[in-house]
Amino acid sequence: MGRRKNFHQNSEIQKSGKLSVDFHSDTDINECTSASTQIGSKSLNHFLEQLYEKRGKTREAALSSIILSYSLGYQYQYSEKNFSELLYQCLKSFKRDSIKESCLALEVLGLLAITIGCGENSHELYKETASILSEALNTESQPQKLKLILDTLAIITFIGGNELEETEKSMQSIWDFMHSRADFKEAQSAAIFSWSLLLSSMDSWTLSYKHWRGAIPFFKKLLESDNESIVNGARQALALIFEIGCLEKFEDDTSAMEEINVEKILEDGHIPEISVKIGKQRLKVNTLPQQIQLNFVRRLLGSGFVVHMRENELLHDVFKFKPEKRQLEKKLYVAERDEVGINLFVPDVRSEDSFQRIHKSQNSIFVKARTQIRNKNRDIKGEEQGRCED
Known part of the structure; x- marks a missing residue:
């Protein structure tokens, strides 16, 4: 596995100026888990095969189905096994003329990055897509596609950009977009949030002095x-720049920072804690970088966020979350050996025929007792197997 990034812990300010909180119940988890069982590996393989079809509508439907499967369950094994095919077929779809197909492919790439986590595959995903997406930021004119390009570039870099230079390179692409294409108002805010996501993963001492001097x-x-x-x-x-510190890396004249009222940036001048219900547990984050990361990932995963928080090791590492193992509703105890004791008066057996009749006959009480035990064990094993299949 590749080197994991040193993820910070923190949050995001929403449109209302406050930090949003989502609540999910056990019912949500059970519904997602139940639905995910309906999309097995055979179906996913079928969707992958459809990405090779000539008809655009067929490819679009397949991409939509793959997105749904990632939203309903944590498809790690499938993603690992079919990583290369998914990556390169999505890149082909992204480059096609269809805006819809291109946008769907971007969504799959983002979900693929979150699913496979840190490692060689995520770094390959970064290397194969970052330059393509960065170039597209200079030429694309469709607002919705631009927003998805920014989201995807940010998340694949956040997870797969192993080196400082790789992270700052993507940040620079987003920074250039914010300055050179400011007329795309709908995509401008997406660019800011994407840039902030990548900044949230960095330490102040690692930041370059030459890149972000004009940020403040x-x-x-x-x-x-x-x-x-x-x-x-x-x-x-x-607010994130304030928390990271080293303001001289973001402003030539740091005295200008005195003109900004911190209490207007952060409610009451401090960062409120976010508490999200994950089944019977709660994920709590109380620092700005981690909250930025939480809201970004939660938005990309949508309804699949709870399932991923329960099973995705990447998210466990990022948010320092340790899920409790689900307990079976009922525990079935099966004795490895059953014995029956029978008090039976048997008269003195003087002949072999009598012995055979009493101990080995099909009507013998000994045989009947042994048969009952075997039947009981068979029923228990069948019930246990059925419970496992459910």
Whole structure:
């Protein structure tokens, strides 16, 4: 496995200026788990085969089905086994003329990154897609596709960008997009949140002095935007810069920071804790970087977030979450050996025929008792097998 990144722990400010909280019950988990069993490996293999079809509608339907399967369950083994095929077929779909197919392929790539976690595959995913997505940020004009490109570039770099230079390279691509294509208002806020996600994974001492000197005045100016999403993104980015420290890396004149009221950036001047219910447990995050990561991942996974939090080791590492193992509703204890004691008065047996009749005849009480034990064990094993299959 490749080197894991040193993930920070923290959160995101939503449109209302407050941190959102989602609640999920055991029913949510059970429904997702039940539905995921309906999409087995055979179906997923079928969807993968359909990505080779000539008809665009067939490929689009297959991509949609793959997205659904990732939302309903944690498809780690399937993703590992079919990683290369999924990666390269999605890249082919991304490059096609169909906006719908291209957007669906981007969603699959993002979900694939979250599912396979850190390692050689995630680094390959980064290397094969980062440059393609970065280039697309300079040429694409469809707002929805731009937003998905930004999301996908951010998450594949967050997970698969092993080196500092790789993370900063993607941050630079997003930074250039924010400056050179500011007229795309709908994608501008997505760019800010994506840039903040990558910044949340870095330590202050690792940041370059030359790349982000203009960040503070840039985001400060965006606070005056008439677009609420952009304002919230800028507010979050500034709050993250405050928390990381080393302000001289983000501003030539650090005295300008005194003009920004921190209490206007963070509610009451501090970061409220986010508590998310995962089954009977609670995931709690109370630092800004981890909350940014939580909200970003939760948005990408949608209804699959709870299932992934229960089973995805990457998310366990990122959010320091240790899920409790589910207990069987009923425990079935099966004795390895059954013995029956029978008090039976047997008169003195003087002939072999009498012995055979009493001890070995099919009507013998000994034989009947032994048969009952075998039948009972057979019923228990059948019940246990049926319970496992359910």
